Amino acid sequence: MSYLTRWSRKRSIWVFPVNAASCNGCDIEILASLTPRYDAERLGVEVVASPRHADVLLVTGTANSMTRGILKKIYEQMPEPRLVVAVGACALGAGVMRGCYNVGHGVDKVIPVNLFIPGCPPRPEAILFGILKLVGEHPRGQVVAKEQIGKVSTTEHEEGEK
Amino acid sequence: MEEGNLDDVAARVGGQISQNRNSRVLTIEPGKLRDACKFLIDEMPDFYHLSTVTGFDEGKTIGVIYHFWKGKEFLSIKTSVPKENAILNSVSDILPASILYEAEVKDLLGVEFKGNRMTLQRLILPDAYPPEAPPPLRKEADPEKIRKMMELE
Amino acid sequence: MDALEVVEILVFPGLTFFVWLAFVFEWLDRKTTARMQGRIGPMLAGPRGILQPVADFFKLTSKEEIVPQFSDKLVFEWGPPFFFAAPAIGTIFIPVVGLNAIVSSPYDLLFILFVLAFSTLMAGMLGYASAGRFSTISIGRLVLQYASFEIPLLLAIVSPAVAAGNLSISGIVQAQSNFHWFVFVVPIGFAVFIVSSLAELEKPPFDIPDAKTEIAAGWMTEFSARPLAYVKLTESLSYVFLSALAASLFLGGTAGPVLTNVTILQDGIYLAYFLIKVFAIGFAIFAIKTALARVRINQAANLFWTVLTPLSLLQLGIVILLR
Amino acid sequence: MSDKGNNSPISGEEGSAKREVSAGLMQYSPENLMPFGPVHPALHEPEYFKLILEGEVIVDAIPRIGFVHRGIERAAQDRTWIKNIYLFERICGICSFAHSLSYVQAIEGILQFEVPKRARYIRVIVAELERIHSHMLWLGLVGYWTGFDTLFMWIWKDREHVLDLIEAITGNRVHKSYNTISGVRKDLPENISEPIKREMAYIQDRIRYYRDLVSREETLVVRTRGIGKIDAETARKLCPVGPLLRSTGIARDVRTEDPYAAYDEIVPEVKTSSQGDVASLLTLRADEVLESCRLILLALEKMPSGPTKLTAPRSVPKGENAFHVEAPRGELFYYIRSPGGITPERVKIRTPTMANVLTATSMLKGYTLADVPVVLTGMDPCFGCMDRISVFEVDKEKQWSVRGEDLRQYGISHYKTKKL
Known part of the structure; x- marks a missing residue:
C-alpha cells in the first residue's frame, strides 16, 4: 500500500455513531468530543450522515435483540476498510445491564470490534485517545485487533492481503 | 385537594380507601374501574392528570393501579385480576393518555385490556421475545431462560 | 491547439490549479467555520491541517466501492466524472492570468449557464441512479430548489453582461478595468448572485x-469511495468556480484598481488580484453559511420567487435603462 | 383525515391550525413510506418512525419504539436497593440525577427518613445543574437539527462549564452516582461557592444572549415558529409533562405543586408560554435555565451546615410508595413496592418522554419532512428513558404494518462489488 494511502487513512477518519440501546451518556460524550473544548475535527475526525461514507463505526450501548440486526446491517453497508469501536461499558460487555432479559454480552458478539473504549461513559478525551490509538497515531502504536474477535480489517491487515 | 372527593368516588363505586403516606389508594372491583375513572374525569377535572398505570405481580393476582396526580397527593385506583384470566376493560377511550400505559402493562404482565387498540398485537416487547415464555415481569419469568430462548448468549 | 494550450488547460491556470484551489478552499471553509464556532478545525494533516481535504480525497479513493443493487449502474459509476467535468470545464472560461481566459468566445456566459444547469441535472441523475429513499426525497428538493434559484441566478449573471455589452467573461473583465467594477453598477445583481x-x-x-x-446525506447517501471522492471534490470545485465567476463578473476579476500597467511581473499581479477577490468572496460565503440555520424548501422557494426574482428583474431593468 | 387516520388512536387530537392533508387517495405504497430511523443522524438514539408522506407532507407518523428496551424494571427486582440506585441512573444519560433522586426519595418515604437539610439543599443544587445542562444540550441540538451548527457548538461550549461544576461536586460528568438513601454521598467540596457563582453569572449572561439570538435569528425563527403546535385542550387530554405542557400555558410543575428535596424553601417560579410551538419552547427553556441559575444561587446562599447523610439500613420494610420529581423533561414517576427485604418487589418507572411521545406523534401530522427533526426535538425525546420498558406502534392497518422491514430492506438490498 502506498505511503499516500496510509497517510490519508490516518489523517481522515470519518465516523458514524450508532446507538445500539445505550442510555445516551456515551452518545452525548461522543457529541461533546466534537464541540469546541475537545474538537475532534482537529484530528481529521468528521461525523458523516451515511454508513457508506464512514471509516469507523462508533457503537454505544448493549446491542439488545432489537438493535443487533440493525447494527449488523449498518456494518454491512460500510465499505472496506472499516473499523469498529465499542464505546462505553455497555458496549464492552453489557455493563450494569448485564443479566437483563433483552441484553446480550457486548457488541463484539455481534460484529467484530477493533477497539474498546471503557468507561461509563468514557470522557471525550478518552474517546479521542481511542480514535488516535486506533489509527496508530499514539506513541504506543496501532491497535491490532485480537484474532479471536473475528475478521478484522485494519489498514495493516489489508496490506498483508495485497 | 379535599379528601371528600375520594370518598365521593368510593361512595359511587364502592371499595375501600387506604391511606399510604402521600397517596390514598382506593381498592375497587375490576368491573368498577371504568365507572371510577369516568366519575373522576366528569366530576373532578382537576385530577385529570394521569401519571401512569402500574401493574405488578401479587402472587395469585395481578394488581393494576391508575395513578392520578393533583397537588401534593396521588389518587390511586387499584384493582386486581386473577392471573389465569387477566382481563380488564380499558379506559383508553375516556382517558386517551392511558393508551400507552395500558399497553405497557399488557405486554409486561399479560393483562388484557378490552377496547385498547394498542394491545391487539405485541407492542412493548422486542420482536424476538419468545411467545411461549411468560411476560417478563411475572414472577415465574426467568431472565436467564428468556435470554437463552432469544439467543442473546 | 498547440502544446502550450494543452498545458494551460490541464495544469495552469486550468484544471490542476483549480483543483488545488478547491482543496485550499475546502480547508479555508472548514477552518473559518471552526473559528467562527469557537473551534480550531483540522490541525494534524499538514501544517495547520491544510492537507485535510487532500487526505479526505485520497482516503476515499482507496476505499471499497459499493454499488447498490437497484441502482442504475451505468449512471451510478460513470456519472461522478461527468459531474466533476461541469465546473472543471467552466473554469477555463475564467481569466486567471491576464485579462483573457484560456478559452474565450463571444458566448461564454451561455455556456456557463449550461454548466450550472448541467451540474444540478447531473446531481439529480446521480441521486436517482442510486435509487435510495433518502436520495429520492433529496432529488425532489434539489429540483424544486433549482427551479427556484435558476431565474434569479440567470438574471444576476446577465446584468453585468448587459452592463458590459458583452457575453464573454474575458470581455466583461476587460470592461471592468480601471476600477469600473460592476459591483458598483449592479449591486443588487451581485447580492442576488x-x-x-x-x-x-x-x-x-x-x-x-x-x-x-x-x-x-441527501442524494449522496448511497455513494462511497471513488464516486464519493469525485462528488465531494466537485462540490469544492463548484465553490471555487462560483466564487471565481462572481469575482470576474462583479469585482473585475484579474483587473485591479492599481498597478494595472507595470512591465515586470504583470501576470503575477493579475493572479494576485484574482486570488484576493476569489478568497474575499469565499470568506463572505463561509461567513453567511456559518451564521444561518437551514430553511425549509417552501421557504427557500418563496424567498427566490417573491424576493430575489423581482429584485434581479429590477436590477436588469435599471442596467438596461442606464446603458 | 381518512378513515385510516381516524382509526389511529391519536389522530382525533389533531390541532385545527395545521395544514389539512388529504390521505384519501394514499395507498401507503412503499414509495410513500419514509423510514426515519432507527439509526438516523437526527436522532442520536435508535428510534424508528415510519412517516407516510405525500410529497414532503406527513400524512401519518408511525413510531416503533423499543430499540433501547433493556428490561431494567425486571433487572431491578434481582438487585439490592443500593445497587438499584446505580442501575436506575443508567436508564438515561441526561437526567440520571433525577432518576436516582426520585428513586431514593421513594425509599426514604417508606423508611420515613428525615433527610438532613444540607443534603436536601445539595440535591436541589445538583438537580438544577442537571436541568441547566439538559436544557442547554437541547437548545444546542435544536441548532444541530435545524442545520445551525454554530449555535450547537456555542451552546455546547458553554455547557462544558456546567459539566465542570457537576464534575467538581459529584466527581462525574454524566452518571453522577451522587444520591444515596438518606442523603448524598459526600459533602460539597470546599470553596465551591466561588466557582458556582462565577459560572452561574457566565451562564446567565450567555443564556440571555442565546434567548435573544433564537428569537431574532431569522432562519431559525421561520423554522420553529408555528411548528409542532399544540393547544392546551389537547395537552390536557394527552397528559404531556414538563416544558411541552408548560408551553401550552398550563403551569404544572412538580417542584411547586408537590415540593420535594428543598423546593419547599427554594420556591421556583414556573415559567409558561402560551404559543405551544417549538419557538416558544426555545425561549421557555432558556427562561427555565435562568430560573435554575437563580435557584442554585439561592440554595447556595441559604445552605445550612450539618451532615449530608444518615446511616441507612440495607433492607426496606414492607410498603409501597409513589414518588415523582420534575426531571428536566418533566414529571418523572417512580412507584416502588417493598416486600420487606433487601430487594424491591416492583419498581415502576414512567419517564417524561413516555408521557410526551403520544403528544409528539400527533404533533407531526400535517407538517413537512423538514419539520420532523424539529418537532420531535420539541418534546426533547429521551428514548433511552422511555424504552426501558416500552414499545408501541400506532398502527393497526395490516397492509401497511411493515414493522421495521423498510430499513432492513434498505440494508439487505445492497450487494457489493469489489473494485479496489
Whole structure:
C-alpha cells in the first residue's frame, strides 16, 4: 500500500455513531468530543450522515435483540476498510445491564470490534485517545485487533492481503 | 385537594380507601374501574392528570393501579385480576393518555385490556421475545431462560 | 491547439490549479467555520491541517466501492466524472492570468449557464441512479430548489453582461478595468448572485437537498469511495468556480484598481488580484453559511420567487435603462 | 383525515391550525413510506418512525419504539436497593440525577427518613445543574437539527462549564452516582461557592444572549415558529409533562405543586408560554435555565451546615410508595413496592418522554419532512428513558404494518462489488 494511502487513512477518519440501546451518556460524550473544548475535527475526525461514507463505526450501548440486526446491517453497508469501536461499558460487555432479559454480552458478539473504549461513559478525551490509538497515531502504536474477535480489517491487515 | 372527593368516588363505586403516606389508594372491583375513572374525569377535572398505570405481580393476582396526580397527593385506583384470566376493560377511550400505559402493562404482565387498540398485537416487547415464555415481569419469568430462548448468549 | 494550450488547460491556470484551489478552499471553509464556532478545525494533516481535504480525497479513493443493487449502474459509476467535468470545464472560461481566459468566445456566459444547469441535472441523475429513499426525497428538493434559484441566478449573471455589452467573461473583465467594477453598477445583481450561489452550492441556509439531520446525506447517501471522492471534490470545485465567476463578473476579476500597467511581473499581479477577490468572496460565503440555520424548501422557494426574482428583474431593468 | 387516520388512536387530537392533508387517495405504497430511523443522524438514539408522506407532507407518523428496551424494571427486582440506585441512573444519560433522586426519595418515604437539610439543599443544587445542562444540550441540538451548527457548538461550549461544576461536586460528568438513601454521598467540596457563582453569572449572561439570538435569528425563527403546535385542550387530554405542557400555558410543575428535596424553601417560579410551538419552547427553556441559575444561587446562599447523610439500613420494610420529581423533561414517576427485604418487589418507572411521545406523534401530522427533526426535538425525546420498558406502534392497518422491514430492506438490498 502506498505511503499516500496510509497517510490519508490516518489523517481522515470519518465516523458514524450508532446507538445500539445505550442510555445516551456515551452518545452525548461522543457529541461533546466534537464541540469546541475537545474538537475532534482537529484530528481529521468528521461525523458523516451515511454508513457508506464512514471509516469507523462508533457503537454505544448493549446491542439488545432489537438493535443487533440493525447494527449488523449498518456494518454491512460500510465499505472496506472499516473499523469498529465499542464505546462505553455497555458496549464492552453489557455493563450494569448485564443479566437483563433483552441484553446480550457486548457488541463484539455481534460484529467484530477493533477497539474498546471503557468507561461509563468514557470522557471525550478518552474517546479521542481511542480514535488516535486506533489509527496508530499514539506513541504506543496501532491497535491490532485480537484474532479471536473475528475478521478484522485494519489498514495493516489489508496490506498483508495485497 | 379535599379528601371528600375520594370518598365521593368510593361512595359511587364502592371499595375501600387506604391511606399510604402521600397517596390514598382506593381498592375497587375490576368491573368498577371504568365507572371510577369516568366519575373522576366528569366530576373532578382537576385530577385529570394521569401519571401512569402500574401493574405488578401479587402472587395469585395481578394488581393494576391508575395513578392520578393533583397537588401534593396521588389518587390511586387499584384493582386486581386473577392471573389465569387477566382481563380488564380499558379506559383508553375516556382517558386517551392511558393508551400507552395500558399497553405497557399488557405486554409486561399479560393483562388484557378490552377496547385498547394498542394491545391487539405485541407492542412493548422486542420482536424476538419468545411467545411461549411468560411476560417478563411475572414472577415465574426467568431472565436467564428468556435470554437463552432469544439467543442473546 | 498547440502544446502550450494543452498545458494551460490541464495544469495552469486550468484544471490542476483549480483543483488545488478547491482543496485550499475546502480547508479555508472548514477552518473559518471552526473559528467562527469557537473551534480550531483540522490541525494534524499538514501544517495547520491544510492537507485535510487532500487526505479526505485520497482516503476515499482507496476505499471499497459499493454499488447498490437497484441502482442504475451505468449512471451510478460513470456519472461522478461527468459531474466533476461541469465546473472543471467552466473554469477555463475564467481569466486567471491576464485579462483573457484560456478559452474565450463571444458566448461564454451561455455556456456557463449550461454548466450550472448541467451540474444540478447531473446531481439529480446521480441521486436517482442510486435509487435510495433518502436520495429520492433529496432529488425532489434539489429540483424544486433549482427551479427556484435558476431565474434569479440567470438574471444576476446577465446584468453585468448587459452592463458590459458583452457575453464573454474575458470581455466583461476587460470592461471592468480601471476600477469600473460592476459591483458598483449592479449591486443588487451581485447580492442576488451570492444568495443564489449558496443555493447552487447547497450550503446553509439552502443545504436543503443534503440536510443531514433530515434525509441523511441527501442524494449522496448511497455513494462511497471513488464516486464519493469525485462528488465531494466537485462540490469544492463548484465553490471555487462560483466564487471565481462572481469575482470576474462583479469585482473585475484579474483587473485591479492599481498597478494595472507595470512591465515586470504583470501576470503575477493579475493572479494576485484574482486570488484576493476569489478568497474575499469565499470568506463572505463561509461567513453567511456559518451564521444561518437551514430553511425549509417552501421557504427557500418563496424567498427566490417573491424576493430575489423581482429584485434581479429590477436590477436588469435599471442596467438596461442606464446603458 | 381518512378513515385510516381516524382509526389511529391519536389522530382525533389533531390541532385545527395545521395544514389539512388529504390521505384519501394514499395507498401507503412503499414509495410513500419514509423510514426515519432507527439509526438516523437526527436522532442520536435508535428510534424508528415510519412517516407516510405525500410529497414532503406527513400524512401519518408511525413510531416503533423499543430499540433501547433493556428490561431494567425486571433487572431491578434481582438487585439490592443500593445497587438499584446505580442501575436506575443508567436508564438515561441526561437526567440520571433525577432518576436516582426520585428513586431514593421513594425509599426514604417508606423508611420515613428525615433527610438532613444540607443534603436536601445539595440535591436541589445538583438537580438544577442537571436541568441547566439538559436544557442547554437541547437548545444546542435544536441548532444541530435545524442545520445551525454554530449555535450547537456555542451552546455546547458553554455547557462544558456546567459539566465542570457537576464534575467538581459529584466527581462525574454524566452518571453522577451522587444520591444515596438518606442523603448524598459526600459533602460539597470546599470553596465551591466561588466557582458556582462565577459560572452561574457566565451562564446567565450567555443564556440571555442565546434567548435573544433564537428569537431574532431569522432562519431559525421561520423554522420553529408555528411548528409542532399544540393547544392546551389537547395537552390536557394527552397528559404531556414538563416544558411541552408548560408551553401550552398550563403551569404544572412538580417542584411547586408537590415540593420535594428543598423546593419547599427554594420556591421556583414556573415559567409558561402560551404559543405551544417549538419557538416558544426555545425561549421557555432558556427562561427555565435562568430560573435554575437563580435557584442554585439561592440554595447556595441559604445552605445550612450539618451532615449530608444518615446511616441507612440495607433492607426496606414492607410498603409501597409513589414518588415523582420534575426531571428536566418533566414529571418523572417512580412507584416502588417493598416486600420487606433487601430487594424491591416492583419498581415502576414512567419517564417524561413516555408521557410526551403520544403528544409528539400527533404533533407531526400535517407538517413537512423538514419539520420532523424539529418537532420531535420539541418534546426533547429521551428514548433511552422511555424504552426501558416500552414499545408501541400506532398502527393497526395490516397492509401497511411493515414493522421495521423498510430499513432492513434498505440494508439487505445492497450487494457489493469489489473494485479496489
